[in-house]
Amino acid sequence: MPPSPREPLDIVTSFASDLGAMTGLTALGDRIIQELCLAGATPHGALFLLDREHECYRRASMADPAAPTLMPATIALDHPLPQHLLATNRIMTEADVPIEAHEAAAGTGARTAMKSLHATRAVPHLNKGRLIAFSLLGETQSSTGDQTLTESLLAALAQTAANALDTTVLAEDLQRSHTLMKRTDRLKSLETIAGGFAHEIRNPLTSIKTFIQLAPERKDDPEFIQEFSKIVLDDVYRIEQLIQRILDYARYMEPKLTDEDFNDLATSCIQFIDVKATSRGVTIEKIFAPDLPRVMLDRQQIKQVLLNLLLNAMDSMTGAGGHLRVQTSKLVKPGGKVWVRIDIQDTGGGIQAANLDHIFDPFFTTKKESGEHDGMGLGLTIVHQIVQEHHGEIQVQSTVGVGTTFSVSLPALPA
Ligand SMILES: Nc1ncnc2c1ncn2[C@@H]1O[C@H](COP(=O)(O)OP(=O)(O)OP(=O)(O)O)[C@@H](O)[C@H]1O
């Protein structure tokens, strides 16, 4: 039994649903030209897409082109073919060939162009009055069948394609500007980091320089040599650490996402600070949600986030003892999206209100005057960067003299 002919309505419906599920412009273009060729009963076709940046129509997809060598890579915006399609907003066929005396020059030019490209139909894809693309179809293989029906089907498919193309182009534009914004943000903070780095490195370099200058005349003074050697070694160590932190920051661009158990990750980070906590008399309380969904994350990066927060919490509890509470939970956001959240709560000194706006700034630290140990003020900058790259959120609540809670939430794996 021969296959039953496809119903036009079914064709358009399944085409629309196929296009709706596609995200990339290349796949979309291929699918469009394939369907138009099928409807136009030809194996040959090419789709030209408006390229606003370069002000032309760019050949996006081709299906077995009848004259591949003739098919140009780009067609100018003011070329008669797109001009004519824009003006008429209808499919142009070979049947239109008799040239009416009153027809505009674009019509004649368009026909000549179609002929030279071995195209028998030019299909416009218009959206909101703009010709966002057009397709050229080759020689029809079987001329049986209702031509009017073919034309209506092509017109319906062309419009469906135009809508999908418009949405995808918009989404890609949005994605591009998002990437650009992120890059700009990053460049801005790299500028700050470079400035901060220069500033930070100056002091240790000065002391190293002084030592080198004084060493020849004081080489017989063992006390001087011993004392200064220690200082210089510390300075070198500090510069090394600074370089490492900055490299860490630069490396943290592209997270390598794997499917992870968040509780498991938190446990391994807590183990890391366990000995330090015990020796300082800090108690650790773990409240882990048993039903936590799995999360796509970069294990090393999120470990770095949790460790920085845990170490900051430990640093804040300088007096005797203290209590560190680590709680994980499942969050359901409005709209039903599931996230996981971790709260790291300390009973430390808290953060002054005036400092709260600056704690994520590169090189902001209060640990220089504390004498506890020198902080570089890069921990939270890195934390913030990583959380952002994971499309997560970080919040802080702090009361001076009572303590601080940092909360990090990350979108969970889709079920
Ligand atoms: N849990 C906390 N309690 C109180 N203050 C905090 C806490 N976490 C961060 N801060 C404040 O934020 C500042 C910046 O933190 P950040 O981790 O970026 O740098 P740092 O700890 O000083 O140095 P680094 O982490 O680079 O060694 C700290 O110096 C401190 O003043």
Ligand SMILES: [Mg+2]
């Ligand atoms: Mg820190």
